[in-house]
Amino acid sequence: MLALAMHGGWRSFGPLIPEEVLVKLSPSVRPLLAAVCLPAAAAALAHARQDTEKPPAPSTARVALDNARATVEFFAVGWPSALKVHGKGSGLSGTIAVAGSRVVEGRVSFALDGLATGIDLRDRHMKEQYLETARFPQATFTLAGLELSGAAAGQAFGARRVPFGGVLALHGVERPVTGEATISGEARKVNVDAGFQVRIEDFGIATPGYLGVTLADEVKVKVRFSAPVEGPA
């Protein structure tokens, strides 16, 4: 580089000095300039190399949910008799991207028509009058962040409870949701048992009621899945 500068290769300093300034300099000044600028140029180049050669971001693994064994359950209480309503469905779609021990992106969808409470009439009311599944067939959760506390997806690790947050889109309304998940890992597989609570009123869903029995506004949701991990471990 020094030889280049001393022998007229000064244009290589273009990134440091504007071209129009360089061409106006007399040839006698150019070696001096080269000597002065060299340390700065070397530092700049070194810095530039650092930018491109810093340790790469941990490679991203992908948890694919489309073929995962998954269940979605909800638990609600009806009054005045403390009636327990338990709905259950299966199957999720979407992916979760994990870089090292950190979830960097996740979007999980569930088809609400798959929910069943064990009583056909109740299921019909739930889907037609409250969830309106014909208009809003999916519930989608977009994960804002989750840290696996040092564990890496795709590797075996013991169960750990971690908090998570995100945005739930339900009934055409998006609301932030927080919860807690128990996550364990096996080779190329991750097991998740996540729970959170929603107020259905927040999602524009009328309080379900039928012939004197009214459900409480708070509904607990549990999502469980075992899904394969693709990509780097």
Next chain:
Amino acid sequence: LRRSLAGGTPVLLVAVAAVLPARLFAFPGSVRWGYANCTTCHFNVAGGGLLTPYGRQLSRELLSTWGSEKEAEFAYGALPEPAWLALGGDISLVATARADAEGEHVDLVQADLEAALTHGRLLAVATAGVDTGQGGLHTGGLLSRRHYVQVAATSHLSLRTGRFLPNFGVWAGDPFAATRWGPRWDRDTYNVEANWIAPQYHLAATAMVAGAVPGAETGVSLSGGMSLGEKAKVWLSAADRRSDIVRRRLLAASSVVGIGSHAYLLTEGVLQDRRSRVADGPEGHDLFANACFAYETVKGLYVLLTEEASRVAQRDGQVRTGHTYGPSLRWFPRSHIELQLRWRRRAGEAISPEHSEGVSLWVHFYP
């Protein structure tokens, strides 16, 4: 009220009729569907009797083999009810053929109308019907077996006072079951009762302040129930009751367990410490137990296997044992109609007159 099947001549058989207690038809097998508390389907927090509007629709949806939504309403929807009023009733007949001296006969067991009025947190329930001979008051006139007022103090706590069967263990709808008949937990009393109901458990505390019939016992009882999982519930109950001639202390354990979506098992055991309050009266420790396994073959048609046992201390230190068992069919063909065909085999002494050896056909209409 009793007609001989053979001769067709009306005869009053007071010996049996005098002890026919009020029936409160109930269906604890609903625990299979997650209905662990009776009051979802019945106005009576202890179960049985008039169905709530929700209970009517649930009965049609889950119990009846056939039926439409409208059909489940009172009088098949012919008489619309205002929101504050619910009407219904129980009309029940039994045709019996027994191997003992009772022979063949038809009994009108119950003919009651029942009304429930709600106003805010207040509930008033009353029945009016034919006195078929409960508790020795065989007047043939009108009788209100059940009447009480209830207030919902909070969403969990309700208080009621009036005439009703106290909330004690699981009510299976049969006052002749060993665990009811044996400790005489089949007689109406005037009570004050508090019920605390939560999703996982309930507690009932009752003070039986006066008997509704002569000789009835008064006292206190406490009953707690807890849901186990989604299809099972267990109860632990205790009571201390007394009359002029006897004092009973009871400890009972009960359970109803849903087995899959088609079967359930109901069990109950009662340990009784019985002390005489008159000279030379019988006393000792008694044990009553019953178990009933039910399997739903097609929607609304149940096959039941029932077994009951008792061990009762006698005055002379002897022990009298009873053992009755047999299968039954229970069918809910349409809304408002229930049929039961029972066959009972007796080994040892019968625990109650209804559980003597023989066949009986029950017809229950609940408009």
